[in-house]
Amino acid sequence: MAGVISAGAAEALEAWLAARRALRGAAPNTEAAYRADVAGFLGFLAEHHGGPQGRTALARAGLSDIRAWLARGRAEGAGSRTLARRLSAVKSFYRWLAETDGFDASAILAARAPRHAARLPRPLAEDAARDMLETVGHQHAEPWIAARDTAVVTLLYGCGLRISEALALRLRDWPAGETLRIAGKGGKTRLVPLLPAARQAVEAYLDLCPxxxxxxxxxxxxxxxxxxxPRLVQKATARARAQLGLPPSATPHALRHSFATHLLAAGGDLRAIQELLGHASLSTTQGYTAVDTTRLLEVYEAAHPKAGRRAG
Structure with missing residues (x-):
């Protein structure tokens, strides 16, 4: 159970929240979350040090207090994202308190939030991905809009595009050849093969677009x-996955994820897939592709010179 917050600490908390309201006009729910997060830390300090901590005592809090507080939260079941949010609120409070009361809060401001793994969408099974492409086209009564939605999701799964990359395409980008030039993150461009199915889907849509x-x-x-x-594409895929009985993870971005996973499972080279996806590093691609360790080892054994000599 958290300790009792001193009157001085409670006053400081309310003054900080008032300053935030004056500068940023935070929504009531946001302010309530900040109050709860910082009050939780102040209560922990009172318990940790055996009694209410006045405003002067707050200035003596350090990195060990932050670490103990985060460890308590972890033991109580808080996830990394929750702990990171709480720490952000406490840092904001201490930044204001240090400026107001004139002390050095660098120890607390230097504290780092626990790392959390990026949540990647689960890939669809190959038959589910094909069903999604077919079913999306039945979600709108207007033929050209149905063809449009089919074309977009076909590019996501057939070429591994981000939805933002597909929607950024201009008519001048539409190729006469077999590759598509994509402007990716950071202004980097890449060439991706344009499968016949993807070309046909886009051209069928263009023929109908009024x-x-x-x-x-x-x-x-x-x-x-x-x-x-992009929200309209997300709505169309949401209706399609409901019709197919697929989980909420079957999103437009999951189709790009499925492209990479299915390509690697079929024997695709990891570095080639990295180029197709537009990833800056190979480690990102490894994390992005949902394959088991056995499959990665097979790729390694087949491709690495030393591994090949050992196998031979």
Whole structure:
């Protein structure tokens, strides 16, 4: 159970929240979360040190207090993201308190949040991915919009594009050849093979699209002719997965994830997949592809010169 917060500490907390409101106009729910997070730390300090900690005592809190508090939260079942959020609130409070009361809070401000693994979407099974591509096209009564949604998700799964990359395509980008030039993150461009199925899906949509276009027009258009909002693609896939009985993880981004996973499972080279996805590092691609350790070892044994000599 948390200790009792001193009147001085409670006063400091309310003054900090008032300063935040004046500067940023935080929403009530946000303010309540900040209050709870910082009050939890102040209560922990009181318990940890055997009694309420006045405003002067708060200035003596250090890294060991932060570590003990985070360890308590972990033991109580708080996840890494929750602990990171709590620490961010406490740092913000101490930054204000140090400026107001004139002490050095660098020890607390230097504390690092626990690392958390990025949550990646689960890949779809191959038959589920094919069913998704087919079913998305049945979610809208307007033929050209149905064809549009099918074309977008076919690019995600067939070419491994991010949804933002697909929706950023302009008509001038549409190739006459067998590759598609993609502007990825950080302004980096890459070439990806354009499968016949993906080409056919996009061209079927373009044949039906009623909006006039120039070379600078986006390929994928909303109902009124403007750039397509990604939320509309997400809604179409949500309806399709409900129809197919797929889990909530079957999102547009999961189709890109499935592209990488299925390609590697079929024997694709990890570095080639890295290039296709536009990842800056190979480690990102390894984390992105949902394959078991046995499959990765098979790729290693087949590709690494020393491993090959040992096997021979």
């Amino acid at each position: 909006h006039p276009a120039t070379a600078d027009s986006p390929i994928f258009r909303g109902a009124r002719g403007g750039p397509l909002n």
